[in-house]
Amino acid sequence: MNPQWLAVPKTEAITVISSVVGVGLFLAVSIALGLLSRKQWKTFDEYLVGKRDIGPVITGCALAASYLSGWAFCGSTGIVYSVGFSGMWFAGIWSLLGLIPCCWLAAMKTRDFAAKLGAATLPETIGRRFESKMLQTVIAIVMLYFLFMYSVGQLKAAGGVWYAVTGLDPLWSLLLSVFIAWLYMVLGGYVGTQWSMGFQGAFLGFVGALVGIWAILWAGGFYEISSKLYMEPKVGPAMIKLMRPELPHVGPTQLFSSLVGILATPVIFFTMAIGFPHNVSRFLGMGQLNKRSYWTLITVVFLIAGIPIMLDCSSNGLVARMIYGPQLLAIKPWMGDLAAPYLAHAVGGTPLMTLYVMGLFAAALSTLAGMVFIMSANITRDVIKLWWPKTSDKSMLYLGYFLIALFLFLPFYWTLVNPPPLLSIFMGLAAMGLGAIFFFVTAVSYYWKRATKWGALATVLYGTGMSIYGGWAVLLKKTVGMGTLEWWLVIGCGVLYFLVSLMTKPPSKELIDKLFTAKS
Incomplete structure (x- = not known):
């Protein structure tokens, strides 16, 4: 017997109105935080x-907020919706560990190194750590390449959810969103961006946990979800496998089809x-x-x-498949990335849909703002x-304002003209490159005194190529x-980083003593 799937929901006036009002309030708070932060900076460095x-x-x-992007809040749900339980390896399990290692290994070291070196950007921190202007510039350019790729996904996520809610072209919604992001970055600088992202992060965390738990309870638990998925014609049994060896072992599906990928x-x-530089x-x-503030x-x-977002990212895809079957895959160009917003509508109606729309815009705009601010600083400062x-x-500030607008417009245009087919795969490739390169060039460099600029440069060039x-x-x-x-990236970057560093001259003893022994 075939399961009874719900029809794709039609746009309702009350849902459109409430979502527009909700997003409007969310954007208004972001602007207000930017305005309040305007007095917090006076110089270009403080900006x-x-x-x-x-x-x-x-x-x-x-x-x-910088980490939980449109990928985490929308695209990862689309992966699980598309391939079933096996997609949870890529879409949800990561949050069990999540950002905690970033705090362990990079939080205090990044702040400490930047303060000691008088650096205002991450490339500047790395460049001065290795006493190399050339390395600083190369890293700034490489970051531009990867962050531009990653920024496209944020706007596709925002556009997809707007389409799901209103059925309208996302042009004006995306234009308004990028304008708001530009405004609070220009007004508030780093401080305004940080406060706006802080508000957005708290909000999306609440919404993510709420939608994830609500969906599981609405569905009746994982046993009921598994039973419904098993009944789906043709692919039902495959949807509940933790690994799908029948899928190709090349391309993106390797992440779900073999132990190498998993x-x-x-x-x-x-x-x-x-x-991640934006992290x-x-x-x-x-x-x-101190110890208390660190914890x-x-x-x-x-x-x-952490775990609440894992529930939202992974279980929502399963519940959406249970509700709608494979029919969302036929809606192009959004396809599986519509699973999360349509799920919110199915299980919670207009109130939950409105909160989800606001949370998705928080996720997309916060990550986009963090990346675009870095991209602008890479050109102006680095x-x-x-x-x-x-x-x-003054010239740097005005140029920065223009570059923020440019780096917001380019991914906006790409998203409208030729959006990537599956959000989490496209962004995953950019994430793999960024992670493999900068895990060594930043985090490991905070702890290994013997690292050299040539080892860092070899890592950056290999990882990019x-x-x-x-x-x-x-x-x-x-x-x-x-x-x-991924194995080629991480192993290759690691071997080059350590081997080339051991073969080349390290930074001066004075610098090493300053960074690794002196107090800030």
């Missing part, structure tokens, strides 16, 4: 990093949590932490980006100001599995 006094609660909420997933999320940059303006940071991050130090702060080749081989040619690519 980029504040006064290094932001507390652990706001830092923790902002860190969670074992690669914790490595992917461990390295990217620590290596680690949340610590640049953080105040000094406050850890607790806040886990409450937002290229122009670095090589032409006499450029005035392998990511470009891997994207082509995984997505276009389908001759390499996504899990295999």
Whole structure:
């Protein structure tokens, strides 16, 4: 007997109105936080990093918001919806560990190194750590490449949920969203961006936990979910497998079809949590932490980006498949990425749908804002100001305003013209490259005194080149599995980082003593 699936919901006036009002309130609060933060900076350096006094609660909420992107809040649900239980390896299990290693290994070290070196950006921190302007510039350019790829996914997530709610073209919704993001970044600088992201992180954590738990209870628990999925024609039994060996072992499906891919997933999320520049940059303006405030940071991050979000990311995809069957896959270009918003409508009606829309915009805009602010600073601080130090702060500020607008417009245009087919796979490739490179170049460099600029440079170049080749081989040619690519990235970056460093001259003893022994 075939299961009875619900029809794709039609747009209801009350849902549209309430969602528009909810998103409007959310955006208004973000602007207000930017305005309130305007008085917190006076110089270009303070615009980029504040006064290094932001507390652990706001830092923790902002860190969670930067990590829980449109991928985590929307795209990962689409993976589980598309392939079933086996997709949970890639979509949800990561949150059990989540961002906690980032706090353990990078929080205080990033803040400490940046303060000691007088650095206002992550590339500047790395460049001065290795006494290399050349490395600083190369890292800034490489970050631009990866962060631009990753930013496209944020707007696709926001556009997809807007389509699900209203049935309308996402053009005006996305335009308004990127304008709001530009406004609070320009008004508030780093501090305003951090506070806005902190508000967004707290909100999306609440919504994610609420929707995830609500959906499981509504469905009757995992036994009922599994039973309904098993009844689906043709693919039912496969949907409840924890590994699907019948899927190809090359391309993205390797993450669900073989042990090579499944074992690669914790490595992917461990390295990217620590290596994401937009994560680690949340610590640049953080105040000094004592033991109590450090554990406050850890607790806040886990409450937002821990097990509740795992439930939201993974179980929601299963419940959506139980409700709608495979019919969402036929709605292009959104396809499986519509699973989460339609699920919210099915299990909670207009109230839950409105909260979900607001949470999704919080997830997408917070990560987008964190990345775009970094991208702008990469050009102004890590290229122009670095090589032409006499450029005035006023010129840098105005150029920064323009670059923020540019880096918001480019992914907006790409999303409208040619959005990626499956959000989490596209963004996953960018995440793998960022994680493999910057896990070593940032986190390991905080602890290993012998690391050199040549080891870091070799890691950056190899990781970038392998990511470009891997994207082509995984997505276009389908001759390499996504899990295999991750092993190539991490092992290759690690071998080059350590081997080249051991073969080349380390930084000066004075610098090493300053970073590893002196107090800030």
